[in-house]
Amino acid sequence: MVHDTRDINRTTVLAELLRHRPITRKQLADLTGISAATVTRTIDQLIADGIVHEVSELVSEQRGRRAVLLDVVAPRSVVTGIDLGASNTRIVTADLVGGIRAQVSLPTPQDAGPDALAAWVADEVARLAGPDRPHLRSAYVGLPGAVSSDGRTITNAPNMPQLERSEFIATLSDALGFPVAGDNDANLALLGEQHFGAARGVPTAVMITIGAGLGAGVAVDGRILRGKRGVVGEFGQLPAGPLGTRLELMVTGPGLTHLAAESGIRIDSPAEVFAHDAPQPLRALRAHFDQALLIVLTAATVSCEPELIVLGGGVSASLADDLERYEAMLTHHLGVAPRLVFSTLGEYAGAHGAAVAALHDRYRALGVRETELATLPA
The missing domain is CATH 3.30.420.40 (ATPase, nucleotide binding domain)
Structure with a gap:
């Protein structure tokens, strides 16, 4: 029971910090309704885990301990969003708070089969990430077809028939060295517009x-x-x-x-x-x-x-x-x-939405509850 309470406090504090960053311990206590002592213990653990850091002090005319602003260590985890189209492919990288690190639009190789296409995407992701490559943790790819609920099987993709019922997602995961999931490109474009557009x-x-x-x-x-x-x-x-x-x-x-x-x-x-x-x-x-x-x-x-x-x-x-x-x-x-x-995001709507979906995977891994994801990243 104690362990469950600690987990709940951690995910609640982290979600509010992601939503209202930068923020003080007192503000977190006011927002969450969790006691100041518990918030401090939770923040201390998040700092020890390398997820949160102190960024500056707030100057106050009142005597006593100065308030310290807290923020997420944004480059700790970097994700990539990929919008794979028959004519063009858009790729973005984003940090843990949704800041876009880099983006690029490239012509898609027209005659590449699933394996060659996965290798090409992986190479372009690595090239775009540059020094962020060691921090890449997850990816989502938008596809012009129907994608199964497990994010791995592609059907009804008349503009890219080579991907239908192939192992493209699994091959891309192997090439990148971290988990990749897929979704319909319009789903991800909507996700991008809901968060940024x-x-x-x-x-x-x-x-x-x-x-x-x-x-x-x-x-x-x-x-x-x-x-x-x-x-x-x-x-x-x-x-x-x-x-x-x-x-x-x-x-x-x-x-x-x-x-x-x-x-x-x-x-x-x-x-x-x-x-x-x-x-x-x-x-x-x-x-x-x-x-x-x-x-x-x-x-x-x-x-x-x-x-x-x-x-x-x-x-x-x-x-x-x-x-x-x-x-x-x-x-x-x-x-x-x-x-x-x-x-308003134009040709990058799908790639930005894919980055949001990849960030949601990272937030889940950090313990953020599913009900919090609709408003994250803020």
């Missing part, structure tokens, strides 16, 4: 990414929803188009290019579909796009009644003038509409 402070939200594929992440009460096989939020698989066409084929870049070709028009970029002076066949294609996207937005809204839907990905950049119109369409059909906003 457009959905910050919004516990129930949806992230929809429209680019080479259509992805969606769903969060309810601050927790990303993940099914056993990772198909939660796969709205692009809905056979809601003509003759059962999947919605993904009607809104993504490759899908729009293919549909334009079927209409006898060659386009160099999907953005041409959204031009104000587009020819009539492309205007008709745009109308089909709007209808398909409305179905996606409706499905997202009725799935969890989000306060906010964040749009990201290359195709969404062409929709700058349309968010109010889509909100009005949703309101007309449902009587209510979430706010529609664009990603």
